[in-house]
Amino acid sequence: MNSAQADAYLRRIGAERPAGPTIEVLRELHVRHLRAVPFENLSIHLGEEIVLDENALLDKVVGARRGGFCYELNGAFAALLTTLGFEVTLLAGRVFGKGDRVGIPYDHLALRVGTADGGEWLADVGFGAHSLFPLAFGERGEQEDPGGTFRVVEAAEREEAQREDGERAGKFGDVDVLRDGKPVYRLEVRPRVLGDFVVGAWWHSTSPASHFTQSLVCSRVTEDDGRITLSGRGLTVTSPDGERSVTDLETDEEVLETYRERFGIEMERVPQVRKADKSG
Template identity: 35%
Template sequence: MWGGEELDLDAYLARIGHSGELAPDLATLRSVHRANVETIPFENLDVALGRRIPLDVKSLQAKLVGRRRGGYCYEQNSLLAAALERIGFEVAGRGARNRSRGHADVVTPITHAVLVVTVDGEPWLADAGFGWQGPLEPVPLADGVRVEQDGWVFGVGVEAEGVHVLRALRPEGWTDLYAFAPHTLFPVDFELMNHYSSGHPRSRFLGQVVAHLPGATVRRALVRDGLTSVNVDGSRQERLVDAGQLVATLSEVFGIEPDEEEAAGLLRVHSGEV
């Protein structure tokens, strides 16, 4: 289903720094998920540059593994799905509505791709593509679940029609991150959402540079010209990133090394010329 047979699993594991035994069990799911999230940054640079975003395994491996770049949810979770499938997991896709922007009365479109992985008959949410706000490890899909991951706390609720909601606990209380129905999606569905997010005029990924990296102690997010760092205690630091600092910030903070052509294009986006 996810092209796991086409993946160079050893190269992927080396990219995320994962070593040790592999089996379709919870320990492996947790360790692979965390290694992916903490190593491969969330970023939209190719979208910002107006490039096509292919989701086939060979293209994803060439970009995220070979070129040591990052990607957004369709890329991240398609690659993770291929790796998990290759290891032997049962993996299904889901489509989520983003609620993280705080507009509870607004129905947002289904634009976020997540995974549900079944281990010993139990479903687990796996998501390496929600950027700085996402979980470090899989989250069990059961109503009322609360899990702590290095001080970051996540919860799951179930609403009408079996809709699951992923929530995060912050100093001001619980906040919804996203919600998804128990309807299986396939790679072709990820392709459709990817088409919207990479090219529709209303997509939030166009016209600005975005890079995120969740970490165990601090999470960092660059959106347009603002770099925000959020600590596990809820404190945060913010600073502006001007054109002269953009490429260095991408490299030093997120481990992204754009080539000269990409850097020139990103500076044009950053300055509002595109």
């Protein structure tokens, strides 16, 4: 990413060029990103190719003023942070589902970010509802955030009763991220590159078992740190204190206007859930 691209990205999220790679700057960029760039899976249902390449991500997130899912949002954010002087490591994660089971390899992409003061932080602008601010990567106690109470813990310590998985977690140094006491995802601490996540993005874009192929979602943090989400034709507004209101949009015009006015996304047609191929 060159300087002009970085400036355009900063304008996209409403931020000024920072003086240096500090935690204060990281916190501001993180929350501004969550407010400006929606978490969305519209490309899957519009028949658009998802390309995990820096220039392609910038074209989508900055040029087309779109959002994306974790690989795209955290991939683009990593490029911006690196250009601004932060030390950024891409981490592969597996999201916890029903029965405390982890998902596929390369299920999620998150960022380990080093700042000028020597701190290390877990940044994630690509998980939908999550922490508003970066989490201290090395802190093992509770971390309070507007999004909940978070903890980053050694995975092996959570699974002492499951010897086989506990040994694997301990060997590789995996960490689990918990929100309000419940596991959200497991991260490997070894560094990855963007190309490593192509298979995960492909699976989530094509598999009938992926929740991304089963429904539409477009969501972002609001200016008062609540959340607004459009899922299909259902518009949900969640206040900072957790109160929710739901509105059913009746016409295509209302849906397109909501994408435009609430998320800054211009589209000519309303996306429809595409049936994933079950033959494979």
